[in-house]
Amino acid sequence: MHILLVLLALVMGCAATIQGATNGTLAARTSLASAVFLNALVLFVAAGGVWLVARKSFVTEPPSPWWLYAGGLYGFVIIAGAAFAFPRLGAGPTTALMMAAQLFTALVLDHLGLPGGRIDVTPMRLVGAGLLLAGAVLVLWPKLGR
Numbered sequence: 001m002h003i004l005l006v007l008l009a010l011v012m013g014c015a016a017t018i019q020g021a022t023n024g025t026l027a028a029r030t031s032l033a034s035a036v037f038l039n040a041l042v043l044f045v046a047a048g049g050v051w052l053v054a055r056k057s058f059v060t061e062p063p064s065p066w067w068l069y070a071g072g073l074y075g076f077v078i079i080a081g082a083a084f085a086f087p088r089l090g091a092g093p094t095t096a097l098m099m100a101a102q103l104f105t106a107l108v109l110d111h112l113g114l115p116g117g118r119i120d121v122t123p124m125r126l127v128g129a130g131l132l133l134a135g136a137v138l139v140l141w142p143k144l145g146r
Contacts, residue, residue: 097140
């Protein structure tokens, strides 16, 4: 099972990078607003299809806290931000910075025990995150001189 989860995470990483590249190209050909709208429309149709197949209700028992529904806002930030940043920074620098931010955020969530069990932030994990951040800066380096 662990290998499937690792493969899923790798596919998600590839999809996020390709999504940013295609969103940026679409925004350049149409507009940022059009690219965001069209991506949201495709996501809505796909999510609606999953919901129809699963036959689940929007209502949960017991009612979920309001902040659990903020995922759509995060998706909007990712779609709009990638469409804006990828053509300006490049796919490599944008993706490297996104990954560094994701890892630091993930370490905080792990430390707090969200959404699953608590995983301590150890010096080794901090070194790993620091190395990823250093790699992101090195990938961004050609853009820093401009």
